[in-house]
Amino acid sequence: MPLPNDKNTSALQQLTFLDDLVASERRNISDVIFRRIRDAIISGELPPGYVFPNENELCKKLNIGRSSLREAYSPLETLKLISRSKAGTYVNDLDIYQNAMNFEAIAKQTDVKNIAEYRQIFEIGAIQLAAKRATEKNVTRLREILKKMEEVPEDSVALSQYDFEFHAYLMKMTHNELLIVMFNSIRNAYKNLTESIFAMGCLPTTINEHLAIVDAIADHDSALAAHMMQLHLSNIESFRNRQSAAAGKASEK
Structure with a gap:
C-alpha cells in the first residue's frame, strides 16, 4: 500500500x-x-x-x-x-515480482536460439487465445502499431520497440496474467535480437506477416492466426540464419 x-x-x-x-x-x-x-x-x-x-x-x-x-x-x-x-x-x-525478475535475468544471458524456440512455443499458443478474445478496439490498436513501423523503415531501434509493442499487446489481449508477465520478462533479450534483425533489412516481409496475423485475429480465426504466427517466426529465424551465414563467409575472405 x-x-x-x-x-x-x-x-x-x-x-x-x-x-x-x-x-x-x-x-x-x-x-x-x-x-x-x-x-x-x-x-x-x-x-x-x-x-x-x-x-x-x-x-x-x-x-x-x-x-x-x-x-x-x-x-x-x-x-x-x-x-x-x-x-x-x-x-x-x-x-x-521476484520470480519474474529471476526469469528476466536468465533471459538476458541466454542465446538467440533459445529465445527463438521460446517464442515458437509460447507465442503460437498465446495468439490463439488472443484471437478468441479480440475486440474491434484491439484490432485497431494493432494496426496503429504497424503503421508506426511503416513510418520508420530505416530505424532499427524504433522498429524493435514497435515490434515488441505489437507482440506484447497480443499477450495483453489474452487477458492471462501469467502470459503477460512471462512475455514482458524477455523484453530486453527480445529487443536486442529484433534490433539486429531489423538492421539486416527484413521490414517489408515482417509488416506483411504482421498484417496477415491481424487479419486472422480480426476474423477470430485462431487456427489461421496460429499458422501465420508460426510462419512469421520461422521466416524470422531463417532470415537471421541466412544473414549470419553470409556474414561469416564474408569475414573469411
Missing part, C-alpha cells in the same frame, strides 16, 4: 535518475523511463510504498505526454513493480 514519502524530500526530488534524459533517447522515451524506474525499484532507490507524483506533474517535469508515461507504467504494473489506484501510483514490495 502507498506510504508517505520522506517529508524532507518531495516525490519529484526522488526521481533524479530521470533528470538526464538525452535527446537521442526521446524517440523511445516510454521504454527508457520504464527501464530507469524498474532499475530504481530493484536497487532500492525507490522503496516499497513510494508514491509517484501525479501524472500532470511528472509529465511536465519530463516534457512528455501522458500517453508516453502510461506506456512506461504499463509493463511496470504488469511485472507487479507498481500498483495504480485512486490513491495514486506506488511501488510494491519486492517479493511480489
